[in-house]
Amino acid sequence: MAFKELDTAGWQALDSAHYLHPFTDHANLAKTGSRVAVRGEGVYVWDNNGDRIIDGLSGLGCVNIGYGRPELAKAVYDQMLDLSYCQSFFNTTHRSAVELADTLTSMLPEGLNHVFFQSSGSEANETAVRLIRKYWDLVGRPEKRVIIARELAYHGSTHMAASLSGITPMHYAGGDLPLPGIARINTPYQYRHGANMTADDFGVVAARWLEDKILEIGPENVAAFFAEPAQSAGGAICPPMTYWPEVQRICRKYDVLLVADEVVCGFGRTGDWFGCYHYGFVPDIMQLGKGLTSGYLPLSACVISDRITDVLIGLGGEWAHGYTYSGHPACCAVALENIRILREEKIVENAKAELVPYFKAKLETFVDHPLIGDVRSVGLMGGLEIVKDKKTGESYLYEEHIGPYCSAEAMKRGLAFRANGDTMSLMPPLVITKDQLDTVFDIAREALDATAKHLGKM
Incomplete structure (x- = not known):
């Protein structure tokens, strides 16, 4: 087929015939065209x-x-000429992945010193759940299984990520979702849940919904609290500044891991480099994506605290988890150039x-x-x-x-x-x-x- 000769209607017809889009009513799309x-x-x-x-x-x-930005295209081109692909299995590494891991850990709060790479935010969140469950097993507390997430959260579309998400239409998309082991609390959505309160008071009240849920389930059964610093897909839900410090205090009090999904908030969205800096807290696990490469190539990162990696490395044996494209050289190269531009400009x-x-x-x-x-x-x-x-x-x-x-x-x-x-x-x-x-x-x-x-x- 001579694709260059297609007009808009031709592309729309091919699109409708063959390309399934994310989060789309395809019957309606066929009527209007992409x-x-x-x-x-x-x-x-x-x-x-x-x-x-x-x-x-x-x-x-x-x-x-x-x-x-031509600099990002050049970074990919140069990397592909040198090393177009390198798997990270079988005791193999490559320079762009190592440099990016070092760069990221130097930008993040103290104690977040190890990075695991994937291609998407959904995969990063899957990795985070694997880490959470593995950690509690290794320290002899396998009963700590429940992960608490929030209403209107968005953590991705794979099975576990969709289960963590609190946007209910996603749970009807197939696959018997949500998976077991997920509990949910209200989100810090002041317009709907605290309109008659000051922002500072509401932030503390909303954080204590987490404490109520932990006590309801039993702290001995709760593995982690999983949340975005601010919720984009939920409708730009931006918590008061008092919310996250109180959440951190509660997680530390009950020995619950604190997981920050920074896939959207990372790399400047909140006005600071990372949402955890803006809101003043330090997570045990942080997921990055999207702005990591400014969307030029697919790459995500799961950044892990020493508390978890010390156990994983010291007691865990083989970490039987990974992806073909973990730490893809071209994706890491474009991330490094993206970060350079963000910093230098x-x-x-x-x-x-x-x-x-x-x-x-x-x-x-x-x-x-x-x-x-x-x-x-x-x-x-x-x-x-x-x-x-x-x-x-x-x-x-x-x-x-x-x-x-x-x-x-x-x-x-x-x-x-x-x-x-x-x-x-x-x-x-x-x-x-x-x-x-x-x-x-x-x-x-x-x-x-x-x-x-x-x-x-x-």
């Missing part, structure tokens, strides 16, 4: 029709340094100083919009929650698909604006400019106004 992306540069993506879209989502919260620091306050202020101008019940953000992650009744906080029914309607209105105008339920989420690249943010928010307002008119609210 958007065919062809090029990206900076904060923009162009489609097959020549339309330019400003990416308000950094892909899926991953393209932190923007599209089209001070992208995270500049975003924190210049963009984060501007982003927050622009978000807060939507407080008076007739559809918006809550505005929330941390760093360059923000959410505008659409409600049916601003006074009561009543939501629209899921079946009304108001968030997706608003998202489609934004896309018509050239903005990728994600609907997490009825929370409209933004996670722009860390290299976006203030002028580009003005465009993002102008289009977001137009899309919300169009949605309000559709609902008879304007």
Whole structure:
């Protein structure tokens, strides 16, 4: 087939015939046709029709340094010429994986000194669960099996990662989910669970839901608490600053491992290099991904504390776990170059100083919009929650698909604006400019106004 001769309709037909997409209603997609992306540069993506879209989502919260950086392409090219692939089994290593592991551990809190590489956040979370269960077995406490996670969490789509996730439609996708051994608590979602409290008071109250659950199950049975520093797919749920220090205190009190899924929050999303720095806590295990390579190649990391690795190495014998692409040379090379660019151009620091306050202020101008019940953000992650009744906080029914309607209105105008339920989420690249943010928010307002008119609210 002469693919170069295909027009948009031709690509859409082939897509519909052969390509199954993630988290997609394929019957509806067949009616509308896919958007065919062809090029990206900076904060923009162009489609097959020549339309330019400003990416308000950094892909899926991953393209932190923007599209089209030639330095990353060159890093991959150079690495592939030297060593295109190297397995990490059979007592074999290679330089880019070792250098990246050393680089990452030098950036993270003291005591997080070992790294295990995978290709995706889901795989990193699977690795974390294997480590948790193996650790408690090796120290002679196999009864500590239960992992506590949160409502509206997102940890990935593999069996265990989906089980840890608290987005219930994922549990109906097949596979008898969730798997056993998972308990759940409410998320620190102040708009829904603590609207009449101060943020500081609510943070402590929400953290103590974890303590209540530990005591209900029995501390002797609880292995770990598993959570994102701030929840992106749950709808930009950003806990108060008092939340994580209290969670850490509770985990230490009851000897429960603290696991931070930083797949989204890592590499600048919260305004600091990592969410644990922003919120002031130190995990026992941390998962990284997305911003690790700015999405240029698939790579994730599970970073492990000395407490766990000392036992695993000293008592564990063979660590019978791994992946064909663990520590892939090209992926590690692009991660190293991505981190170099972030550091040398001070992208995270500049975003924190210049963009984060501007982003927050622009978000807060939507407080008076007739559809918006809550505005929330941390760093360059923000959410505008659409409600049916601003006074009561009543939501629209899921079946009304108001968030997706608003998202489609934004896309018509050239903005990728994600609907997490009825929370409209933004996670722009860390290299976006203030002028580009003005465009993002102008289009977001137009899309919300169009949605309000559709609902008879304007």
